[in-house]
Amino acid sequence: MLRWLILLSSAVVLAFNLRNDTPYTLTIPASFGHRYTIPADNPMTVEGVALGRFLFYDSLLSKNNTISCSSCHQQNRAFTDGFALSIGVNGRTTARNSMSLANLLWVRHFFWDGHSPTLEDQALIPMAHPDELGLAPEKAARKLQQTAFYPPKFKRAFGTDSITPLLMAKALAQFERTLISAQAPYDQYLRHQYTLTAAEKRGMDLFMRTSNVAKGIRGANCAHCHGGAQFFQNVFHNNGLDASPLDPGRQEVTGFDADFARFRVPTLRNIAVTGPYMHDGRFRTLEEVIDHYSEHMASSRTLSTDLKGPMHLTSSEKKDLIAFLHTLTDTEFLQNPAFSNPFLTQ
């Protein structure tokens, strides 16, 4: 009887070890809060995150093995690529600018127009798109299945070595949820470990405040849309880029005329390294962005109510704002070995 019990418990231990689904513990910055959802059918595990990281950096996921997710989402640029529009597997450009992948755990609608509700849903879309990775996820799964490298990794992460697009998406989503950026000088300032320079402090005040002429308060009120610890709100706005916008943006998703030319408000964390800016990458520098909000707002029927009327910031106010925006650059995030290319560190 005892022998049977020992045998049984060894089998249980062996089965557990084969799967190795060690829970992955995320460190959530207290100021970010816990308003996020990790799907019940995709709990994060050390093995799942590790697999997702390999997939993120693997050009096998593209049609001609030339590019990977990391081509347009480079860590040292806070997972953007430095181009106005990215270049896909066929040499053609994408329709919109590559978005930063920081703090996606708190994003509720993915892509510039918010057409994906989860990271799992999002992950396979650029894979299949002819102007991005250009490979049907089913074909990508078959390519991975034929390697000696991936089937054991899927077995450890998900208990099966039968690779499917769904499991690929789950692994990618798990890795992307680990990309948390909360160690910038601004965060250190909040913890009383960094003293803002005078310009950074003036810039922060402008960023956070609403203008109040009666009280003599100057404010750019950037925080209205880019506020909160993550420096974005989960909202969509037409920020006055064109009097006759060409890209319908959010309207294509909802069908509402009121959503015409509205786009997701992106995070400003690491904004100094994620240019060019806007959904079409039209602005090369932060100076151009601030000039736009200050003086060049184009009126159209869906222009955000909060952006009507020019701000007319002075040149020193613009410099102060940019100084503050630089305090959001999180060097630790940009260099964190856990987010880097695992094929280079194996």
Add this chain to the structure above:
Amino acid sequence: MKKLLSLFGFLVWSWNVSAQVVLKVTGEVNTPLQLQASDLKALPHTEVRTVDKDQKEHHYSAIPLIELLKKAGVTVGGQLRGENLVKYALVRAADGYEVLFALPELDPEFSTRTIVLADAVDGTPLPAGLGPYRIVVPGEKKPARWIREVREIEIRFAK
């Protein structure tokens, strides 16, 4: 023939526009609502006079939120007791902005003020960017919950 086709296209387009669901009431409700503009127009309206952000008094024509809750079969009135007291309405705007009201805030058996869904101000429909539907919270000092472009009211249990 071409003219006929364009006429047909126009009719389909106008049917789509008029049949568009403009407000949903979802979540912990007996009857989820998918309301079109005509449905909302037909609901009982009230008049609310309140001071707006411009410090001037304005005259809103509006549907008391309690009417929408009753229509959807939300636990209000005599049913707003026990665990139902930890239910709340999450109001969501077109741009994704969200605000929250605890159910007792919306129930006239609890609250002396009437929180409403306005569709006109000073006799004219709410303009684009504010309307077509906006929550008005009479007497609230900060207008952050006067949520504009309301598209959905979701009733939830606090967990």
